Amino acid sequence: MPARQKTAIVPGLAASATYDPGCRRCARLADFLDAVRAEHPDYWCQPVPPFGDAEARLVIVGLAPGMHGANASGRAFTGDYAGILLYETLYRHGFASAPVSTSRDDGLMLTDCRINNAVKCLPPGNKPLPAEIDACNAYLAADLMQLPAGTAVLALGRIAHDAALRALGARRSAFPFRHGERHDVAGHALFDSYHCSRYNTNTRRLTPAMFDAVFVAIVAWLAERRSVAPAARRAAGAPTR
Numbered sequence: 001m002p003a004r005q006k007t008a009i010v011p012g013l014a015a016s017a018t019y020d021p022g023c024r025r026c027a028r029l030a031d032f033l034d035a036v037r038a039e040h041p042d043y044w045c046q047p048v049p050p051f052g053d054a055e056a057r058l059v060i061v062g063l064a065p066g067m068h069g070a071n072a073s074g075r076a077f078t079g080d081y082a083g084i085l086l087y088e089t090l091y092r093h094g095f096a097s098a099p100v101s102t103s104r105d106d107g108l109m110l111t112d113c114r115i116n117n118a119v120k121c122l123p124p125g126n127k128p129l130p131a132e133i134d135a136c137n138a139y140l141a142a143d144l145m146q147l148p149a150g151t152a153v154l155a156l157g158r159i160a161h162d163a164a165l166r167a168l169g170a171r172r173s174a175f176p177f178r179h180g181e182r183h184d185v186a187g188h189a190l191f192d193s194y195h196c197s198r199y200n201t202n203t204r205r206l207t208p209a210m211f212d213a214v215f216v217a218i219v220a221w222l223a224e225r226r227s228v229a230p231a232a233r234r235a236a237g238a239p240t241r
């Protein structure tokens with residue numbers, strides 16, 4: 001088995017099927033990034049790449065970069081409120097090397113976990129258009145379709161849930177979004193959680209305990225898979241530890 005990769009950026013910053021730093025498929029978003037870059041020349045202002053472990057058994061799907069968060073830092077959920085609960089929870093469950101993510105070069109590593117987004121460019125008002133979600137789904141599909149069977153996918157919010165289903169080639173109507181639910185989709189487990197946004201946490205739509213319970217379920221599911229089917233996972237080329 002190749003050495004595990006806990007790289008900061010997966011698969012790297014060169015154009016690939018899963019990520020293209022120069023993508024301008026969505027003209028509205030590309031133009032918006034141009035305008036934001038002029039105002040904030042120190043910001044990332046490009047599509048934000050996936051972040052984490054290339055061989056992860058947990059892939060988290062968020063919505064889109066936030067203006068002063070991932071769009072500024074260039075790393076998913078880094079620099080704004082939504083990342084606080086996420087990274088703290090990842091750390092507590094052994095997926096992150098530190099409880100906070102502060103910048104692209106802070107040395108933080110994710111183990112067995114990767115974070116991706118349904119939409120890789122900053123949308124005005126945090127609201128991507130349906131056509132933009134559809135356009136970016138090709139990148140997410142390229143990532144999710146290569147996952148070995150038995151991977152956990154955590155969707156943060158309904159848009160991420162729908163995007164993950166589409167990327168996995170599943171019908172949306174067969175798997176309605178519900179916080180705390182686990183759906184068995186295409187050999188994977190799709191877990192749903194409300195998005196860990198400032199709004200959801202401030203209104204207590206999502207509490208730290210609720211979010212933690214989702215991760216407890218994910219860890220238990222992964223542990224069960226590890227104990228019952230290591231040979232099958234090895235045959236599929238998946239990590240077994």
Ligand code: SF4
Nearest residue numbers: 023025026047121136
């Ligand atoms: S949102 Fe996705 S598809 Fe649209 S321009 Fe950005 S990277 Fe390309």
